[in-house]
Amino acid sequence: MPSLHDATRGRLLFGGDYNPEQWPEEVWADDVRLMKEAGVNSVTVGVFSWARIEPRPGAREFGWLDRLMDLLHAHGVGVVLATPTSSPPPWMGALHPETLPRAEDGTVVSYGSRQHFCPSSPVYRRYAAALTEDLAARYADHPALTVWHINNEYCTHCWCDETAAHFRRWLTARHTTTDALNEAWGTAFWSQRYDTWSQVLPPRKAQYMRNPAQVLDFKRFTSDALLECFTAERDIVARHSPHIPVTTNFMPMWAGQDGWAWAEQEDVVSVDVYPDSRDPQGGQYNAMLADMTRSQAGGPWMLMEQAAGGVNWRPVNQPKPAGLNRLWSLQSVARGADAVCYFQWRQSRQGAEKFHSAMLPHAGEGGRTFGEVKRIGAELARIGGKVAGTHSTADVAVLHDWDAWWASAQEGRPSTLVDYPDLVRAWHRALWENGTATDFARPESGLDGYRVVVVPQLYLLRDAAVDNLIAYVRGGGTLVCGFFTGVADEDDRVRPGGMDSRLRELFGIRRVHEWWPLDAGTTVECEGLRGTLWSEELEPDGSAETVSAYRGGELDGLPAVLRKGSAWYVSTLPEPEALRGLLGRVTREAGVRPVLEGLPEGVEAVRRGGLLFLLHHGSSTVTVELPEGGWRDLLTGTAAGGRVELGRFGVAVLEDGPA
Structure with a gap:
């Protein structure tokens, strides 16, 4: 299987999305001149060029792309060639309105933007496959080609009738019979029992709350349906060029794709990362996404997109202060990136993203941003031979799971203030501020190589995951687990006792009497710390040590933090400094040391x-x-x-x- 190393050839890739179809061809010569000046050695081409290549059904206009590929190769710039299937041309929506996605309320999502396709549509898939076939046949052996890039930021959802039929096929494969489906979805509640498969629909807009198990399965299905689109195009390009690695770019911490499942289907894992330059914790967020992507890749990965300055989709879009682009770029390299790329090379003069920054901005080659880009390019070239292809190790793993995320976000939950991504970020922040090297891992994956495993929250835990955690602790590992974990099984069925019985035994908990979520802005006092967001009425079984107890209120004297051997349970979210201190204690006792001691703040x-x-x-x-x-x-x-x-x-x- 080809790898990122095959594309990088012992260097770090540097460049960005290049959309020359937006410009007269006489501009291209200026582009390649400035690319060489900036140290650009890789550009992504063709992401949004479907209408340019296929201006009408079945037509093919490759001449401009031929000239572009040859020009880039002549100037030493490699090409990450995209299949342009993320945004079908207007003619498809006009001729085949059934390819357009429908929203939960049945509204047709029209063309005029991007990602306007139904992933289940056989018509869309047929056109996408035909275009990919011709693109791959034409450029498979082009010397500029280094990586195939399939589609772009898969993020489409659809609730149409074609999707409904596809969903039923997916459910049949998963549950086999309607009786099994009814059992999995708990349809005895609210008289929702299904007698035939034809009655089953996606969870469309309803009178009141929808069945959470149905919503959970639909989220699983949507991720799988999009993955089918990816693998169909991947298989086409791989057949034509088995030596060229294939990727598609993830959006970080996005709920629509099971990143673990998708990463298994890619030769190269890549991600688009856009921390807010005004966020005091932007560097930590950048580090977390790098750790997550590296863990999905199992090694080096591609930073496919970032912003050279400001973006255009926040309420207020400020540029990056001088030096921040360089800092975050090199931070990504430190945490495993073998490619540092941007959206985009030349800033657009028209369209929805004309105020999104670029490597070559409206200010031109004399602007501050381009000057910084040149410095980054030179420095990446300087260190590339030393760092490209190398790996890093960590003694701590943070467990992350999309099923648990999807299930925890259901309607009718105890607190809408509890946000899964925020919890993951809070726990990772504590480790990052302690200087602790950290990986991410699936709950069922092998954990033996880690001294400490951290679970910010996994509301849903499959039986295999529970068994894995217990085996890890019994094997000598240290587990520290956040609140509201192990509550439900894979069908979102609440486990007796408020938590899986095996986990309760592991942590020394007899039962969880009540969950006590906190109001916004309120805290709960505990010995040695102050808790936020959540608390729990735990009855210990006498086998665990109460590390910290609640003080005052309904839970006075009950355990807030329990420890039984090397298994810790934290029933609230400690304030940042307290969480940092708690995890520092846990990791030190487990023999984990910071990368470097005595660092200045920041x-x-x-x-x-x-x-x-x-x-x-x-x-x-x-x-x-x-x-x-x-x-x-x-x-x-x-x-x-x-x-x-x-x-x-x-x-x-x-x-x-x-x-």
Whole structure:
């Protein structure tokens, strides 16, 4: 199977989405000149070019793409060639309105934007396959081709009749009979029993709350339906060019795709990352997404899109301050990225994204943004031979699962203030601020290589996952688990006792009497910490130590944090400093140490391969004391001695060896 290493050839890829069809061809020569100046060695082409290639049904206009591919190759720029199937041309919607998606209330989602296709539509799939077939046949052996990029940011949902038929086929394969379906969905509630498959529909807009098990299955189905679209096109390009790796770009922490399942179907895992430059924790968010993507990839990955400056889809879109683009780009490399790319190369003059930043902005080659892009390109070229293809290790894993996320977001839950992505981010933040190297893992995956496993929240846990966690603890691992975990099985059926009985035994809990969610802005006092968002009325079975008890209120004296051997249960969300302290204690006792001790506030240390990355997320100048050794900064080419000074958003990439 081809890999990202086959595409990078021992270097870091640097570039971005290139949409030359928006410009006269005389501009292309200027583009390649500036690409060379900026150190660009890879561009993604064709993402939104369906109407240009197929202006009418069955037509093919490849001449412009031929010239472009040849031009890029002549200037040493590799091509990540996209199948342009994410946005069908208007003629498809006009001639085949059945290809357009329908919303939950039956409204037709018209063309005029992007991603306007029903994933279940056989007509859409037929046109997409035909175009992909011709594209692959024409360019499979082109010397510029380095990676195939299928579609773009798969995110379409549909509730139409074609989707309903597809959903029923999917359900039949999963549940076999309507009796089994009724059992899985608990349709005895509210007289929802189905007698025939033809009665089953997607969870469309309803009079009141919809069946949460039906919604859960529909989310699983939608991820699978989109994956079918991906694998169909993947198989076509792979047949024509088995030596070229294939990817599609994830949107990070997006609920519509099971990222674990999708990553298994890709040669290369890639992601689009857009932290808010005004977010004080933007660097942590960037780190979390890098850790998650690296874990899905099992090694190096592609940063397919980021913004060189501001975006255009937030209520207020500010640019990145000077140096932040460089900091976050090198942070991604430190955490496993072998490609640093942007949306897009040249900023559009028209269309919905004309105010979205680009490597070459409206200000032109004399602007600040392009100057920073050139610096990043030069530095990536300087370190690429040392870092590309290398791996990093971690002693801690954070468990993350899309089924649990989907189920926890149901209507009628105890608190709409509890947001699964926010919980994952809060727990990862505590580890990140402690300087703890962290992976992400599936609940059923092998965990033996980790000293500590962290579960921010997994409301739904399959039996295999529960067994896996118990085996991990019995094998000597340390498990620390957040609230409202193990409550439901894979069909969203609440387990007796308010938590899986095996987990209750593991944590020393006899039963969960009540869940006590907290109002917005309120807290609960506990010994040594203050809890937010949630609390629980736990009855311990006497086998566990109460590490922290609630103080005051209805839960006074009851355990907030329990520990039984190496298994910890945290029934609230401690405030950030307290959570950081708690996880610091757990990891230290398990033998986990920070990447580098004694760092100034705001400085992140990451090891990848044989290199030590120091990344400063603050604005003041700080000094970092280095371990003994002959450290050399690859970015400057100078000896570092025993310390490194980092200014605002400063970065050092250090190699231990002769200066």
